[in-house]
Amino acid sequence: MAKYLMGIDNGSTMIKVGVFSLRGEEIAVGTAKCEMTSPRSGWSERDMDGIWEANVKAIRDAVSKAGADPSDIVAISLTGHGNGGHFVDERGGGVRNSVESLDNRGQSYADRWISDGTFKKIHPRGLQALWPALSVCVFAWFRDNEPETLARTKWILNVKDYVRMKLTGEAWLEYSDSSGAGFVDTSAGVIAPAMLADMGLDGFEKYFPPMKYATDQCGTVTEAAARETGLAAGTPVAAGCYDIDTAALASGVTDESYLNVIVGSWANNQLVSKIPIISEDMFSTTIFAIEGYHLMLEGSPCGAVNLEWFTENLLSAEKAALAAEGKSVYDICNAAVAETRPDESDAVFLPFLYGSGAASGLKGAFFGIEGWHTRKHLIRAVYEGVCFSHKWHIDRLAGYGPLPGAARIAGGAARTKVWLQMFADVLNMPIETTMSSELGTLGAAMCASVCAGVYGSLPDAVRGMVRVKDRIEPNPSDAAIYAVKYANYLRAIEAARLYHGA
Helix, strand or coil, rough: CEEEEEEEECCEEEEEEEEECCCCCCCEEEEEEECEEEECCCCCCEEEEHHHHHHHHHHHHHHHCCCCCHHHHEEEEEEEECEEEEEEECCCEEECCCCCCCCCCCHHHHHHHHHCCHHHHHHHHHHHCCCCHHHHHHHHHHHHHHHHHHHCCCCCEEEEHHHHHHHHHCCCHHHHHHHCCEEECCCEEEEHHHHHHHCCCCCCCHHHHCCCCCCCCCECHHHHHHHCCCCCCEEEECCEEEEEHHHHHHHHCCCCCCCCEHHHHHEEEEEECCCCCCCCCCCCCECCCCCEEEEEEEECCCCCCHHHHHHHHHHHHHHHHHHHHCCHHHHHHHHHHHHCCCCCCEEEECCCCCCCCCCCCCCEEEEECCCCCCCCHHHHHHHHHHHHHHHHHHHHHCCCCCCCEEEEEEHHHCCCHHHHHHHHHHHCCCCECCCCCCCCHHHHHHHHHHCCCCCCCCCHHHHHCCCCEEEEEECCHHHHHHHHHHHHHHHHHHHHHHHHHH
């Protein structure tokens, strides 16, 4: 009888559940949505019951598609976006809507802690840049604006920890995404009450359950959760890890051999190393899913979400028509890029619709548009702008030492040939992709595999479950063109700084 692993991936909108063989072959993927809402300008929230209901739907969908007997799933694990906050009461229910990682209500606290010296005091321990949805900034906002929420709160969890608690009835945090939330001493690997006190968050440690490592068991599926999901009661559930960690694992990145580029809502670029980078200019240094390693992240919300905005607002009619035919609007976008040359247009797009790593307050913009430009040139500019945002962050990583000679790429761009080639050319390095289309769920399943004893360690699981699909070499002539265009991109950022007073 075949045995399976299950990985559950909670993004900011989409929930994906993958069923995998013990060798990492993707058997089936179930999906469901829990849409974000914006009750006020700059707020991003989701209904907590809706998150769980979407997970139930996606789990049932995956098991049904796989045709698997739930009792043959040997272990389950989870991943999800970090930061924001999920406020849970004594009974394990949501106190209010969650706060998502695109939320901006904490901006004033990030700004204040930078200006008053708090950042310099806490950074050597937390190793996190301050940004609006960083969990500690969100906590400070609730301290000052919704104390009634905190009065009803037993635990504050990350999304994967909330869903795991709904599966098992047990509340745990996990090291990787907790270390990226601003309340963990990353070097010591402990929750830091003194650091919380430095931010005026005295006593907040009471809201955090104990932490586990990614492959540790955190309970089993309860009878109640089994009735809702169709899973087998008693199935072991592993802690799982941060979605940036699962993307690295499922890309085969476990050490310093490869750069990991993740093209999602965020433009994330990361290195895995035993030696942490400790710098106030680094966006994030966290505890990696593999004990003894750290993950260094340079990123911002400047990724493929910008292309999603473009299609929603400027290609909405085509999107609806193609969807009715079972096709994708992204086919139009890919064709536009394929039909144009990198030296055909000097138009520049700044992908700062949802924030920027370059400076607080910068907004998205097109520069250099002329009357002869067509829609396809704007689409190409959006693709290039996302690539340039990644290069901007990768150049910052390069400031700390030599980079690996190749990158493993994950996210939507990994399924788009024209965008993969553009990334190889803009970064001027080989790009590799892997076989699995759902890296978050596969990385989570790897955690489950070690928990169940299928593999002895996460590196062993990577060797057993990851296979390289393609390697794309940079085109030297196009790389030279993109080097010039990237210089234009940097000049556009400086012009935007002046315009916005950033």
